[in-house]
Amino acid sequence: MNQSTEDTVTVSVGLGERAYDILIGAGLLARAGAEIAARLPGARAAVVTDENVAALHLRPLxxxxxxxxxxxxxxxxxxxxRSKSFGALEETVDGILGARLERRDFVIALGGGVVGDLAGFxxxxxxxxxxxxxxxxxxxxxVDSSVGGKTGINTGHGKNLIGVFHQPRLVLADTAALGTLPEREFRAGYAEVAKYGLIDRPDFFAWLENNWRDVFSGGTACTEAIARSCRAKAEIVERDERESGERALLNLGHTFGHALEAATGYDxxxxxxxxxxxxxxxxxxxxSARVNLASPxxxxxxxxxxRAVGLPTRLEHIPGALPDAxxxxxxxxxxKKVSRGALTFILTHGIGRSFIAEDVPASEVLAFLRECQTQ
Structure with a gap:
């Protein structure tokens, strides 16, 4: 359940002895030491970050x-x-071992999804x-990559193909840090917020349609959007930690999206x-509409x-040329691996009615992609 204390919201991820809290609110970077010491007394840390985040947040942490x-x-x-690579993983592992950290010590991921996936791995x-x-x-x-324990790196074959499930002991989401983000990065993160409404929370999607400007302005609406997103993901992770079933719903949009990232060389x-x-x-x-599963x-x-929030929505919105269909x-x-000529996708019967489709013919997807590239 969600709890709120002194403007900090706590969302708990119930995984038995591996349960942990997500704390959401302003000022958590400065409080990180106290929060971590209460849970991991006597431990030392390696802080994994990137150059941009380090300039802003490493010192106070x-x-x-x-x-x-x-x-x-x-x-x-x-x-x-491009730091989600074997080379960056080797550098990170060497840094942890070079600091002579022990198993009871801990690694902190300070940054965005790339740093979190790499440091967690x-x-x-x-x-x-x-x-x-x-x-x-x-x-x-x-709202997404810090919760649920998925970690990994990319290869030339695709995104997140090498990794492990490794749950954090604590997540500290300092909403004040969002004020330092470029607007493009904030918008990109908002796509994952909208995703939770589109999976199975149509009321949340409608709320976002009416309140997205307040979310972008920060404050209580932003905190609420983050907390509702984290709660949505936590509930799915609690029921299906290792994606043997419904957790795959969290991949809504990702099968197409990952392919586009790979096609652009992760540029x-x-x-x-x-x-x-x-x-x-x-x-x-x-x-989904093309195959008569949902309304156009x-x-x-x-x-x-x-589009209203400023996100790209079509292939032609990506700068530069894309490969063919x-x-x-x-x-x-x-x-997502082909199985006897069929693909697994997250499709939908409508807003908030997503489902796992395990037998999508590759020929149907190819024809659809060809149409998208000629529109």
Missing amino acids: QEGLGAAGIGSTAITLPPGE AAGIVRRGMNFVQVPTSLLAQ SARLVHGEGVAIGMVLAHRF DDADRVEAHL EALLSYIAQD
Whole structure:
């Protein structure tokens, strides 16, 4: 359940002995040391971050850790999706081992989704599993990637194909950190917020349609949107931690989106993850309408809202040339694996009525992609 104390909202993720809290509110970076020390007394830390986030947030975090008696070392990586790589993983692991951290110590991910996925993967494999704390500084990370224990890196074959499930011990989502985000990054994170409404919370999507400007302005509406998103994800993770069933619903828009990211070479100047998800969610709704699963009006409504907040919604909104439909399909097949000529997608019967479709013919998807590229 959600609890609120002194403007900090707590969302609990109930996973038995591995349960943890998500704290949401302003000023949590400065309080991180005290919150962590209460849960991991006597431990030391490696803080994994990127150059951009370090310039803004590393010092106050480390000062807070020091005030709580937590010694820390920083591992700073280049920003961007290309740091989700074997090379960056090796550098991170070497940094953790070089600091002589023990299994009872912990790794902190300070940054967005890239840092969280990479640092979590490192924490999951060093000494066969170290403690892990997420301190997400982007909206996307606060509502999605920091929650649920998915970690990993990309390869030339596709996105997130190598990784482990490794749950954090604590998530500290400092809403004040969002004020330092470029507007494009905030918008990209908002795509993941909208996703929760489109999966199975039509009332939340309608609330976002009416309140998105207040969410973008920060304050209580932003905190509410983050908390409702985290609660939505936590409930699914509690029921299906390792994606053997309904957790796959969280991939709404991601099968198309991941393929587009791979097709652009993970070039953030052309496309960032949340933008790919935005286009992917529109494509998922349009494909559902094409195969008579949903009304075209629902796809129009999704596209209208995402365009209103400034997100790309079509293939032609991606700068530069894209590969042909056959090449895009090959990326999709790598992301979600072909089984006897059929693909698994998250499709929909309408707003808030998503479902797992396990037998989508690749030929249908190819024809749809060809249509999208000629419109």
